[in-house]
Amino acid sequence: MRERPTLSIGELSRLTDVNIETIRYYEKVGVLPAPSRTGSGRRIYGSRETRTLAFIRRSRELGFTLDEVRALLNLGAPANATCAQVREIAGRHLKDIQGKIADLTKLESLLNKTIKRCSGRAVPECPVIDVLDVRRRNADA
């Protein structure tokens, strides 16, 4: 697993399934540390950066913002953080997600009900438009 710790950016990209431009972007915004370079200026990565990048990717998949990822990495790096601190960040994130699910679920049921009433006829009787159009909604109430 660590027999070749000298990867080019393209190899790292294929290995972690993260775009080359995204890797450079992560470096620019300071979430992935700047790696060392070859004589001609090309980036070379080792297993440490590979792990960090994979961590970032996984966190992003779980919907953490880059700010949150930075915080998690800072907790992990000095190895002096407690699980409770990690749990706080993750817990806030969980609340965010639950809020979004609740919002989307409301939208979903409204849209679903509305679309089901759709006739396919001309627009003046379209229930979707009715739901969107404030004038008609006010006339309803």
Place this chain on the structure above:
Amino acid sequence: MRERPTLSIGELSRLTDVNIETIRYYEKVGVLPAPSRTGSGRRIYGSRETRTLAFIRRSRELGFTLDEVRALLNLGAPANATCAQVREIAGRHLKDIQGKIADLTKLESLLNKTIKRCSGRAVPECPVIDVLDVRRRNADA
């Protein structure tokens, strides 16, 4: 309801609860038509623009993109669209929403389960970090 069809942008903003800058932005990107102006160049809005803006706001609340809003408005404008066309846009949007809900629900359950295993002790045993960290996940499997 139509006794004063000459609103300033500020009045329209308060009436529809849409930011002044957002109203100008909608005009710039062509989702709200450019209104007439006073002699000195100030925008004046009537009841038609008010309805359109309220329609946009409501659509945005339901998560439609501005592109979708444009499409819906174009369907409504010439009054030659069928309910079926509206339903198609809304149906695609509904599928989007359902996909997002499904994704978020998976994340939610993973995060929830993980956080519950959290001890509060030092980071090396933190299950949240474990879930995020690929090295440890691979060691698991």
Place this chain on the structure above:
DNA sequence: ATGCATCCTGTAGCCACTACAGGAACAAGG
């Protein structure tokens, strides 16, 4: 006349990327 609210245009910033442009370096084949 003065002061304050409101309006105008135009530009830059937010997030997390993505997509170029224009150039330099590397590896393989002839």
Place this chain on the structure above:
DNA sequence: CCTTGTTCCTGTAGTGGCTACAGGATGCAT
């Protein structure tokens, strides 16, 4: 050694949907 093709570099601009200025003009009340 030369060419060709791939990879890499930096820097800039674009995405969506706004929001936040800067710097100036206008409108209204006193």
